[in-house]
Amino acid sequence: MSESPAAVEIRRVHLEDKDALKQVHELFELVRATETPELPPVPEDRYAGALEHPPPNSEYRCYTAVDDGTVLGQTWVYLPHDENAHYAEIELAVHPDHRRRGLGTALLDHFLRLSRDEHRSELVIRVRAAVEGGPSRPETGARFLEKHGFTKALTEIDRSLRIDAIDPEAEQRLWDASIAAAEGYEIVSWIGRSPEEYVEGLGRIDSQIFAEVPLGELDLRPRTVDADFVRTREDRAEAKGDILVRTIAVHQAGGDLAANTLIYAHEGEEHAGQAITIVDPAHRGHRLGLLTKLANLRQLREHHGHVTTIWTGNADNNANMVAINDQMGFRPVDALLSYQRKLDV
Known part of the structure; x- marks a missing residue:
């Protein structure tokens, strides 16, 4: 399999593409188990359900970075309409074994193009961070976003x-x-x-x-x-x-x-x-x-x-x-x- 991001194709995942949705679930679960194992798993059917039944007056989209039929990275995009049609938010994930090869940048660039095409002026990406007394969290996601012009706008604390x-x-x-x-x-x-x-x-x-x-x-x-x-x-x-x-x-x-x-x-x-x-x-x-x-x-x-x-x-x-x-x-x-x-x- 090629290690060059030039070989990667960005594809939109549609509801009927069950194999792609299965790979989306597997990649998100791999990243969760690797980086945030304390968080609850998300069942596979939850992804298809979100695409088919988004919140009122909004939509979800999913895009994957695919090389030789394998999903190596993906974005989960939230696009509200009506009062917040200026806003776009994504969750970005890259396979742990395929990082530092430009996949994250390729997915982010795609999101920027999509946002301009959709006339979205406020873009938000969320990443995890450690809190005092809690488990460790990687800082690479935050550093990556800061490098690309993003600034921290809100901190939420997840509790169980x-x-x-x-x-x-x-x-x-x-x-x-x-x-x-x-x-x-x-x-x-x-x-x-x-x-x-x-x-x-x-x-x-x-x-x-x-x-x-x-x-x-x-x-x-x-x-x-x-x-x-x-x-x-x-x-x-x-x-x-x-x-x-x-x-x-x-x-x-x-x-x-x-x-x-x-x-x-x-x-x-x-x-x-x-x-x-x-x-x-x-x-x-x-x-x-x-x-x-x-x-x-x-x-x-x-x-x-x-x-x-x-x-x-x-x-x-x-x-x-x-x-x-x-x-x-x-x-x-x-x-x-x-x-x-x-x-x-």
Whole structure:
């Protein structure tokens, strides 16, 4: 097999190309096992599911660097539309045995051309980094991006929680204190599709995410989330096999949906992902973030006892949510650094 990047062809992977998707999965898993073995594996069918069912008003694309029929590198591209049609984000991976041969540069150059063709002015690539007390992480990805004009724009800390490691008495104390602080609010939990009476409120509170969550230097603009968006997102989750485990807080006097938290679980998988937790600014100060997360944890235990570990990520300067996660027992594993580069398009 040639070692020259000149022999490598950049190909777009389509949904019907099962062999290419299999190689994409194998390469991502090889890189994960080599560099970040503490992170949970991603099942093979998750890649086809993402291509076929992207988030509402966005798309995923996958491009591979192929030499003699073998995938040696790849990019996973996220292209939002509507409010964030200026933005593009990729995950870039190169086979550990084929690095320092120009493959990463060839894939990055392809991404730059694609971004210009798509009129994307803000480009983001994310890499892993070590945190104090956590496992080591290679620094080559960050150095590579800095060499090519990218600068660090956001640091998120990924944390994990072993459910069986939580002290029941400590959890009960947190629950009792949160219930006392949340007088006047009703906690409602469900699994799967949202009851119709809460869909509009979910859209309203989720529309606040990009305005309220710390984003560092990233220019992600508030998006409009209406009832159709909420239902489309649930349709996508069902099609991908995601199990939506959700808890909200409702203000009893006004009926407003005041807080929302969500966990993504999968049948037969031990690892689950904690998605966004948000509290409406008008209802903060009542420990609703902690209370909804504790209630959702109880619901997860009751209905999906096969889950052993929950993963979450927060901006390093999101002090309130970091404090909540610390109280629940989440512990840092590593950092996810978003590197940004601006383009004139």
